[in-house]
Amino acid sequence: MKWIICLLFFFTGAFAWNPTPSDIEKQALQTGFDQVSVFQNAARPEYNAYLTAGIIWLPLPSQSALATDWGIHNGFAFRQKMGMWLTDDFDGKGKKGLAFGFGWLGERHGWDNEDFLFFPNRGDFSQINQVHTFVFTIADSSKQALAGGGLQYINAENNMLRWWLLGTYGRLSLFPIFHKGDLQVLNTQLNLQARALQGHRDSWQNYLPDLEYSYFSKDSMKIFISQNIFKQKYYIEGAFWARPSNFAWAAFKFYPDPSRLLLALETTVTQKENDKIYFGGGITLPFLRIAYNHADDYEKFFKSRGIWIFELLLSIGTSGDSFFGLSAPKAASNEISSTPTRKPLPPPNRRE
Amino acid sequence: MKKTFADTMFFAGARRALPLLALLMTSCTHWVIDTTTRIQVRNNTGESIYDFSVISETEQIIVLVPEIIEAGSDSKVREVEWVGKNFNFVIFTSDGTKKNLGIHKLKGGSVLAQIDEDFVLVFK
Numbered sequence: 048m049k050w051i052i053c054l055l056f057f058f059t060g061a062f063a064w065n066p067t068p069s070d071i072e073k074q075a076l077q078t079g080f081d082q083v084s085v086f087q088n089a090a091r092p093e094y095n096a097y098l099t100a101g102i103i104w105l106p107l108p109s110q111s112a113l114a115t116d117w118g119i120h121n122g123f124a125f126r127q128k129m130g131m132w133l134t135d136d137f138d139g140k141g142k143k144g145l146a147f148g149f150g151w152l153g154e155r156h157g158w159d160n161e162d163f164l165f166f167p168n169r170g171d172f173s174q175i176n177q178v179h180t181f182v183f184t185i186a187d188s189s190k191q192a193l194a195g196g197g198l199q200y201i202n203a204e205n206n207m208l209r210w211w212l213l214g215t216y217g218r219l220s221l222f223p224i225f226h227k228g229d230l231q232v233l234n235t236q237l238n239l240q241a242r243a244l245q246g247h248r249d250s251w252q253n254y255l256p257d258l259e260y261s262y263f264s265k266d267s268m269k270i271f272i273s274q275n276i277f278k279q280k281y282y283i284e285g286a287f288w289a290r291p292s293n294f295a296w297a298a299f300k301f302y303p304d305p306s307r308l309l310l311a312l313e314t315t316v317t318q319k320e321n322d323k324i325y326f327g328g329g330i331t332l333p334f335l336r337i338a339y340n341h342a343d344d345y346e347k348f349f350k351s352r353g354i355w356i357f358e359l360l361l362s363i364g365t366s367g368d369s370f371f372g373l374s375a376p377k378a379a380s381n382e383i384s385s386t387p388t389r390k391p392l393p394p395p396n397r398r399e
Numbered sequence: 400m401k402k403t404f405a406d407t408m409f410f411a412g413a414r415r416a417l418p419l420l421a422l423l424m425t426s427c428t429h430w431v432i433d434t435t436t437r438i439q440v441r442n443n444t445g446e447s448i449y450d451f452s453v454i455s456e457t458e459q460i461i462v463l464v465p466e467i468i469e470a471g472s473d474s475k476v477r478e479v480e481w482v483g484k485n486f487n488f489v490i491f492t493s494d495g496t497k498k499n500l501g502i503h504k505l506k507g508g509s510v511l512a513q514i515d516e517d518f519v520l521v522f523k
Contacts, residue, residue, distance in 0.1 A: 108432055108482075116455035118485035121434070121507075160480060161434050168434070170480045 065114035066124050066349040068174055071157050074349055075176040075203035079224070080232055080261070081347060082130075082152045082180040083199065083211055087220055087236060088374040089132055089364055090148060090213070092186040092193045093245055096137040097364040097373070099152070100129045101336075103348065104357050105162075111354065113158050113172055120172050123162045124349055126358075128154035132182065139367040148184040148195075153177070156348075177202040182213065191217045191245075199224065233262040240275055242376040244366055253279055253376070266290050279305040279376045286342075294318050296342035306379035307372030308363065309333060315342035317352075325352060336360045433507025436481055440464050440474040440490075441513040447493045451512065453481065454489045454499075482507040488520055 089097035103126040105111050111124035132150030157175035161168035167175055177200075184195035195213035200206075209231065211224040218239060224232040239255035241247035259271040268289040275282055280302050286295040298315040311331040317340070318324050327340025336358040338344055344351045362373050369378030440451045451464035451474070463481065468474045484504035489497050500520035511523040 108434075112483055116457050116459065117453050117461065118483055118487070118502075120481070120483040160482070170434070172480070 063110050063112065064351055064353045065112050065119055066158060066351070067114050070349040071124075071174045071176065072204050074156060074347075075178055075201050077346065078154055078156065078176070078178045079180070079199055079201050079209070080234075082154065082178060083213075083222055083224060083232075084234065085130075085152060085373065086132065086150060086180065086182050086195070086197075087213060087215070087222055087234065090150065090182065090184050090186075090193060090195060091215060091245065091366075092146075092188045092191050094364055094366045095134050095139045095146075097132045097150070098361065099131070099363075099373075100359075100361045102127050102359045104359065105354070108160075108162075111158070111351070113174075115172060120160065122158055122160040122170075122172070124156075124158050124351070125162070126154065126156040126348055128152070128156075130180075132184075134184070134186065137365070139365060144187075146186045146188065148182075148186065150182040150184070150197075151179065153179045158349075180211075184213070231263070235260045235262075240273075240279075240376060244369075244371060244376060244378055257374075260289075269295065275376075296345070298342060302375075304379065305375060305377040306370065307375040308370060308379050311372075313338075313341065315340075317342040317345050319345075319350075319352070327352075329356075331360065334359060334361060434480070434482060435478050436505045436507050437476050437478045437509045438463060438505075439476045439509075439511050440466075440468055441511055442468040442470055442472060442474075443513060443515045444518060445470050445516060448490050448498075448514065449493070450491050452489050452491075454487050460489065476509075481505050488512075490514065490518070 085099070105123055105125070108121040108123060111122070113120045113122055130150065130152030132148055134146045134148035136146045155175055155177045157173070159167045159173045159175065160170035167173060169175070180197060180199045182195050182197035184193055186193040193213070193215040197211060199209040199211060201209065207226060209224050209226045211222055213222045214220065218237060220236040220238070222234050223230055237258045239252070240257050241250060241252035241255065243249065254275055257273040261269040261271070263269070269286060270289050271284070271286045273282055273284045282300045282302075283297070284300060285297040287293070288295055296315055296317040298313055301312045303310050312328075313331070314326070314328040316324060316326050325340055327338065327342065329336060329338030329341045336356070338356045338358075339354070340352050341356070344356050348356065364371050364373060364375075366378065371378045442448055447467060447469045449467040450462045452460045452462045454460050463479050464474050464477050466474045482505055485502055486505060487502050488500040490500060491497055498518045500514065500518060503520060503522060505522075513521045513523055515521060
């Protein structure tokens, strides 16, 4: 056991990365975008609820030491998030008419000189952002339509309160985010891929792409493509900056179960700001994600690279009595979604 | 209801995994790893010095030991939240000139910063 800890110590020490205060400061707006984007995918007209939580745990203070003008400070980068979206039909009994929903996603992330679970130490160089997003939705599943809106509170270098709207009709969905009267983000999503979860039949339309176009400003626009290549289990995904025209990242993803609940294997290639390209990947199990150099962590965890990331992770959506992962095409089969500890009793006349 | 073999294994696994998970989640590494340095400066330079400090790349200064230290004496012990590496230390002589002590690391815990003749800094 001691040897294992020693090996872990030296290997994790060798793979270290140093976030900077500006990386942490810039993360807050990206997280704000991600949270609204999660609601866009999780709150669909036919869906009932979505539950998520995640804690990134880095064991050693040298792994994510903060690089300031004064030097390299030992400490811990962290991210803790939690949230849910519930409709008044959250038990999936199929209420008729309009379904009302309410959701909250909260995240705090940053760097602290001690590790913690609840109360950060807030030392001299600690830097902690908080981002909270609230949503209220009204859905009509017979018309495949959902409308929503909410507030977003970002507490980073400055406090900011933004408001946003959400509209989904069939395979088209879009949300704008405003700060006072200024449009800050406009995200348009065209999920052409046929999803059994949204009542589409299996056909050649399963092989249509999912497209997303994010407008931040005239000089900053992003395009995202997700393409099913085989049986909604193998996907190729890519993100590109339309302006400045540049490649951001590409990924090959394998979900052995199309519900995306049980397992995901991903390899990614990411472009850093200095035009260097690097490769990474990750495994997502129920409740645990292990990744190294993953594109998601570069984007959503302070441009981290070169370290192993362990995340306790939960992400479950429900529709009727079925379960699935975020933006999955199909629900999990009954064997998966029923718990292993409860087996139905046989009918009384067949009991021994 | 009869307990199956799978049920037994599931509960046995959960019973062992949960305390381990709980232990990891408490995030207690700061109980065994120092997150502060208790620092005492010893002046062996032969002249009186003051304000043992760290200087940034942009020449900003943060004073760690704000104190005048006479020749041959020690400063009081100060506890500072500086643990890490690549810190550039400076100190001032009595006429106000800034003396560069070079780049060092601070491992945390108790250290004695001994400044020898010709302003050579040694951590003990």
